[in-house]
Amino acid sequence: MSYCLNPHCQEPQNIDQIELCQSCGSKLLLKSRYRALQKIGQGGFGKTFLAVDEDKPSKPQCVIKQFLPQTQGVQILQKATELFEKEAVRLDELGKHAQIPELLAHFEQDGQLYLVQEFIDGQNLAEELARKGAFNEAKIRQLLTSLLPVLKFVHSHHVIHRDIKPGNIIRRSQDEQLVLVDFGAAKLVTETALHETGTVIGSLRYAAPEQAQGKAIFASDLYSLGVTCLYLLTNVNQFELFDTSENQWVWRKYVNTEISDSLGLILDNMVQMATKRRYQSANEVWQDLAQPNLALNTQPSPPLVTQPMPLKIGSSWGYIDQTGRVIIQPQFDWADGFAGDLAAVRIGRRWGYVDRTGEVVIQPQFEGVESFSAEGIAAVRMGEQWGYIDHRGKVICKPQFNEAMGFSDGMAAIKLGNKWGYIDQTGRVVIRAHFDEVRSFAEGLAWVKMPSKWLGILQHGSQWGCIDRTGKVVKESDFDEVYDLSEGMAAYRIGDKYGYIHPTGQVVIEPQFEINSFCLVPPSFSEGLAMVRINSKWGYIDLTGQVIIQPQFTQAGSFSLGLAAVKIGSKWGYIDQQGCLAIQPQFDQAYRFADSEAPSFHKSPALGLAMVRIEDNWHYIDRTGKFVGPSWRW
Structure with a gap:
């Protein structure tokens, strides 16, 4: 079936494979490739249609958004048009994240504005609630665990979504991952704009008072x-759920399942009416989510380590x-930290x-291993030769590569001969091996070093570029080196100085920080901050490049769970943001606190603990500094 997009058409439904509407004569294909199949939504600013891309052999489904404001008045129309145009810009920037729909096209046709974006096959959480009933604690924790990193990414791009609700969260069918959709109400903010009054947009039932x-x-x-x-917890x-006479939430009396005090406290803090009493960042929520023993009106206690x-x-x-109780007897020649439910161990040379x-669930048989990724592949x-196995030990990609990296963002870099390419989770090479050097995929993009000849450039040597999941170069640069993406930013080097860029390659922070023997690879952003070296001392900057903690440390580490290891004189301690x-300098070596089940031992595999050394003895400490x-x- 074809659906006519002429808003004045009286009979928009048509048969397949025709080019003109049988009722009004309008073109049925947008840009000669996108065919609408049916209307799936309508709001104050337009309509949404399920469509197919007929320009591709597989005819993948996509979504067409048609700008069609149902409003009067020049000012309101201009504001609606501005919002629609900004959505295209936002989706192009944010859609590189695996849990945000990708923008495929943005154009005008026959006097109408259109967006075409990735179709997310699945049910939204409002539909899931209607079908399966109220959520339990496990599902709420899974929701927060999945979406908080997405919000952290969105906010790091200075965007407020402004319309988060069950209908805008889709559980993707192919992998059960949650996807945040509909950025039509999103607001791009600057430091000054945060204090200005803007347009009131969003769903009233979910909108914060401010x-x-x-x-x-x-x-x-x-x-x-x-x-x-x-x-979702109450289906009410x-x-x-809010008692206006008492000016407080009363949601607990509507819950029909057991909810822990720690999760209840987190939810209470998320919905505080006063902004100063509410969580200020997604990372703050994430930190408390890792603490099962979180209690009311107390300092957060160290999380219970279960692995x-x-x-x-x-x-x-x-x-x-x-x-400190031994739960797995010493029997291995080496033991790594757990990544998920499995840990790599060595017995003899295997x-x-x-x-x-x-x-032992996968027998010692390999000459080398990597930890399991979030995709359950190692x-x-x-x-x-290197290959890949799943968590049962089944070979999903036979050994055939000279080198292999772990999976990240659904892709893994592999080396054939002396060139690098990428495979997907089935082991299929999806981006051919022709790069000199590569970085892992993050947020839908990866930086690669490409031969100049391949780029059609006359000079010899190589050049760094940024590619998408299809291998298409979306940005070329003249940087000497580009490093892995983190929190929407990647470090890059020119000469002996480094700065930071957005995934698209736009320079955000000019190269001005020093490379030295302690930090040959520029630090990544973590929890919104990155350590930098200025005049031989280390401090911290935020995502805009502003110095937040003045350079004063001999050495420094990245932030995790709100703390960072720093060296003052000859000893290491920890500072807060x-x-x-927070923990006095007393250690001869100190690593970061683990904010997740880290896959490698040196990063501390113990959730909420850090590994420190005093003379020749190694210890674990919690966030209070207690052993x-x-x-x-060793």
Whole structure:
């Protein structure tokens, strides 16, 4: 079926494979390629249609958004047009993230404006609620775990979504991942604009009080996400969940499932009416989400560590729990931290994997291994070639590569001969190996070093460029080096100085920071801050390049769970994001706190703990500086 997009057509439905509407004679193909199939939504500013891209052999589905404001008045029409145009710009920037729809096209035809974007096959959470009933704690935690990094990414691009609700969160069918859609109400903000009154947009039932006054801030999105969680937990209208006479939320009396105090506190903090009492960033919510023992009106206690932690006992490696009790007996010649439910261990010269009970689930048979990625895939070496296995040990891509990187963002870099390319999760080479050097995919993009000849440039040598998932070059540069993306920013080097760029290659922070032997690779952003070296001292900058913590440290590490390791004189301690000492300098070496189950031992595989050294003894500490478990020596 073909659907006519002429808003005045009386009979818009047509048969397949025709070019002109049988009723009004309008063209049925947009840009001679996009065919609307049916209307799937309508709002105050336009209509949304399910469509197909007939220019591609597979005829993939997509979504057409037609700008058609149902309003009167020149000022309102201009504002609506401006919002529609800005949505195209936002989607082009944000759509590189795997959990945000990609913008495919933006154009005008027959006096109408159109957006074409990726179709997300799945049900939104409002539909899921109607079909399956109220969510339990596990599903709410999964929702927050999935969406908080997306919000962190969105906010790092200085965008407020302003319309987070169950209908705008889709559970994608192919991988059950949650996708945030509909950025039509989103607002691009600057530091000054945060304090200005803007247009009141968004769904009233989910909008924060300040947003209802046209003063949306980043915390407004956290409020909307919190109200979304309350609605999904109770299946009760949001207005019923708030007692206006007492000016407080009463959602707990409508919950029919057990909710932990820690999650309840997190949700209460997300929906605080006063912005100063509410979480200010997605990362703050994420930190508390990692703390099962979070209690009301107390300082956050260290999170309970549930996964085993590797530790050397005598001449062998085993695993202990958070109390220091041995739970997997020492029996391995080396033991890595857990990545998910599996950890790599070495017996003799061969590597295999054990589960959390210590049972060997993938027999030692590999000459080399990588930890399992979030996709449940690990690179392994058999003989001189690398391949990939799943978490059951099944080979999904036979050993055939000279080198192989772990999966990131659904793609993995592989080396054939002396050139690099990329494979997908089926092991199929989707971007041919012709790059001299590569970086991992993040947020839908990867930086690669390409031979100048391949770019059609006359001079010899190589040039860095940014590619999308199809291998298409979306940006070329004259940088000497480009590094992995993190939090929407990538470090780049020109000479002996480095700065930062957006994934698109737009320079955000000019190269001005020093490379030295301690930091040959420029630091990535973590929790909105990056350590930088100025005049031989280390400090921290934010995403705009502003110095937040003055350069004063001999060495420094990245932030995690609100703390960063810094060296003052000859000893290491930890500071908070205001630059204040949280743990006094006393260690000869200190690593970052783990904000997730880190896949490598040196990053500390213990959730919420950091690994430190005093003389020759290694220890785990919690965020108060308290030692956890026994010490050990390498």
